[in-house]
Amino acid sequence: MEFEDIVKQRRSLRSFAPVEVSDAVIRELAIAASRAPSCSNKQPWRFVFTRSKGALERIVGVLAPGNASWAKQASMIIAVWSQADLDCRTPDGRDYYQFDTGMATALLLLAATERNLVTHPVAGFDAQAARDVLALPTGAQVITLIMVGGRAQAIFPELKDWQIKAETEPSPRMAFEDFATIM
Numbered sequence: 001m002e003f004e005d006i007v008k009q010r011r012s013l014r015s016f017a018p019v020e021v022s023d024a025v026i027r028e029l030a031i032a033a034s035r036a037p038s039c040s041n042k043q044p045w046r047f048v049f050t051r052s053k054g055a056l057e058r059i060v061g062v063l064a065p066g067n068a069s070w071a072k073q074a075s076m077i078i079a080v081w082s083q084a085d086l087d088c089r090t091p092d093g094r095d096y097y098q099f100d101t102g103m104a105t106a107l108l109l110l111a112a113t114e115r116n117l118v119t120h121p122v123a124g125f126d127a128q129a130a131r132d133v134l135a136l137p138t139g140a141q142v143i144t145l146i147m148v149g150g151r152a153q154a155i156f157p158e159l160k161d162w163q164i165k166a167e168t169e170p171s172p173r174m175a176f177e178d179f180a181t182i183m
């Protein structure tokens with residue numbers, strides 16, 4: 001697939017088909033993510049790839065109910081975490097761990113899309129409960145949980161009307177002039 005097509009095809013859908021994600025594919029996704037740039041090459045991103053039924057259920061349990069309702073279909077959930085001291089803090093106080101982890105996550109989403117996987121990152125979860133379920137160290141920040149599945153042939157019947165609309169219509173974007181300037 002061409003890069004532009006991968007970028008366009010990536011959508012945060014809420015209907016998933018079951019899919020087996022192999023260890024080899026997990027490794028490919030992680031390695032694609034790790035090609036991201038980072039401040040002083042600190043590579044602050046950390047990923048937990050969850051596939052077992054029990055672990056998936058525990059993670060779905062920390063999601064906001066509106067997310068759990070569709071996320072329960074996911075074949076894999078990727079917990080993305082980092083912490084401030086894994087990356088640069090500039091002398092004037094700018095922290096880069098979330099930015100750098102976000103860049104790596106974007107590459108991961110695109111690598112997954114190229115492999116015909118559907119990905120949906122969310123912020124709607126209990127961060128403390130997520131840290132506990134994943135047994136992460138103190139100071140760790142779970143930045144997003146990414147639901148992963150195969151492309152579904154049909155809309156998941158439990159979706160609400162606005163979710164069906166989001167699923168079936170193009171995702172709106174700001175006009176170029178509203179977010180970019182050329183000097």
Ligand SMILES: Cc1cc2nc3c(=O)[nH]c(=O)nc-3n(C[C@H](O)[C@H](O)[C@H](O)COP(=O)(O)O)c2cc1C
Pocket residue numbers: 010011012013067120121122123124125144171
């Ligand atoms: C940081 C972040 C948090 C998000 N949180 C949620 C969420 O809690 N629930 C949800 O259904 N979608 C969530 N989304 C998905 C966005 O709603 C989605 O990316 C946006 O509407 C654009 O649609 P697209 O990804 O299909 O282009 C989140 C996305 C990001 C990047």
